[in-house]
């Protein structure tokens with residue numbers, strides 16, 4: 285395994301049971317993502333994009349195969365170790381932001397910090413708010429913010445505990461073009477300036493162009509197309 | 514550890530602040546729990562009030578003798594020879610002329626009509642000696658005079674007048690073939706005697722053709738400690754097949770039998786209702802977990818453990834139950850505490866008493882509420898903790 289590989293999937297199989305029939309999402313899937321990459325994942329609906337993110341983020345388990353992230357074999361971790369690992373190493377960004385409506389921006393952002401020991405929670409929250417340029421909105425509730433602002437809060441929540449890997453599931457799927465572009469530039473900034481490795485699922489080719497490369501997922505396989513040129 | 518506490522705190526805050534989204538369900542749970550506590554505390558306050566009223570009427574330095582094995586005055590028999598022997602007993606106080614302060618008494622019930630609903634009920638008629646009134650605490654004539662020895666005259670406890678018709682001063686009453694007159698009204702300072710009619714023992718004996726037969730003997734002791742000597746004397750004499758207790762012990766025993774009965778009615782009723790409230794709590798909490806599935810899954814995804822999800826849900830449930838318990842206790846206090854009622858006493862007679870809440874009772878009510886909250890939150894909390902993250906996020 286090369287030193288700079290952050291994510292490595294080996295022979296990953298994933299099936300779901302739907303009633304009596306079993307559908308195979310991945311059959312011996314292989315993937316490797318170097319640290320510092322920004323990968324867009326595209327593919328038809330139902331091709332398993334969300335499932336891939338769930339496996340990478342340790343909120344779903346593969347039926348077989350190995351998942352190595354940052355040198356840790358996450359598929360071998362116990363449930364509680366996996367929970368702790370998620371809190372420290374992964375940031376999730378969802379299409380519908382998934383903020384807690386009854387908490388302010390700052391309280392939402394603080395949540396991941398509650399899952400591990402450590403001081404200076406307020407300072408970390410302030411820093412994350414600054415990165416997403418929402419310092420003046422920290423006392424606002426989600427309902428008082430636009431979709432773009434809510435997604436920035438969600439991004440701040442994802443980065444506040446300084447994880448290596450950000451997993452974004454259609455982060456701009458619910459936003460208009462201009463707002464989507466703003467969010468994408470925040471992600472690009474996180475990738476370029478803060479060295480975050482990002483895996484972003486999107487249906488939007490324009491969004492995918494913000495990434496360094498795009499993987500196309502179809503029938504459980506990746507087809508890579510280099511869009512760098 | 515500190516982080517676990519922080520997570521639990523955060524999840525609990527999130528749960529509690531989302532209660533407005535399930536306001537109606539939550540309110541109905543609170544209401545159901547409040548009702549359970551109201552019913553339970555109502556019964557317990559009744560039992561407590563009854564017991565305190567009766568226990569409070571008893572003194573330590575008054576001895577009561579009943580036929581051995583008789584648990585109440587109504588089925589006790591003491592004959593005149595025995596009364597004469599008791600008058601000689603040690604430990605009994607005497608007046609200035611050396612006469613023992615004892616009262617051989619008859620205790621019967623007569624019919625009377627209740628003011629409130631015109632229903633017939635029993636009122637106790639007690640035949641007492643001249644010393645009878647003085648052998649009871651807190652008795653004072655508030656109207657008229659005492660009955661004269663041998664006369665068909667009655668003095669009436671104040672509570673009887675409030676509850677029953679026809680016992681006002683100077684009223685005449687037909688008992689058997691004789692006519693009796695109310696010549697006085699006495700206050701008994703809240704004790705059970707306030708619910709009685711008193712007349713001269715000899716007059717009552719001839720009315721009921723029970724010459725030479727009494728039911729109890731009441732004696733003033735020199736001191737509470739003199740009870741032992743009196744008891745020993747009675748036990749040593751084979752002619753005296755009597756049982757001697759202090760008045761306080763006698764009333765406590767009478768009261769506990771009735772108040773135990775009230776409690777035995779109250780608890781099962783409250784527990785049956787608690788099952789209803791429990792079903793409501795379960796329903797509310799399962800909806801709470803379902804409504805928050807995405808939030809719980811999101812928290813789990815960003816590193817929250819299952820324990821905070823569990824405890825947070827449990828806290829919500831227990832809080833709803835605690836609020837219900839507090840409302841139920843407060844409602845009991847407002848509705849019942851100090852409420853004066855009358856009921857059938859240990860001797861099938863009317864006893865006037867007040868509901869009395871106490872802190873111990875309130876604690877019991879609130880504990881029952883919390884138990885409902887605990888069980889009602891437990892299973893939904895388990896579901897919250899075990900819920901699949903992927904399923905929660907998919908919605």
Ligand SMILES: Nc1ncnc2c1ncn2[C@@H]1O[C@H](COP(=O)(O)OP(=O)(O)OP(=O)(O)O)[C@@H](O)[C@H]1O
Pocket residue numbers: 300301302309327328329330331332333334335336903904
């Ligand atoms: N928990 C589950 N139980 C059963 N089937 C599932 C489950 N999760 C996903 N699937 C199925 O697996 C397939 C892939 O789902 P997934 O959500 O990964 O697709 P996707 O590529 O993210 O699609 P979309 O673009 O619509 O979000 C779908 O057919 C879906 O119905």
Ligand SMILES: [Mg+2]
Pocket residue numbers: 333334335453
């Ligand atoms: Mg998807």
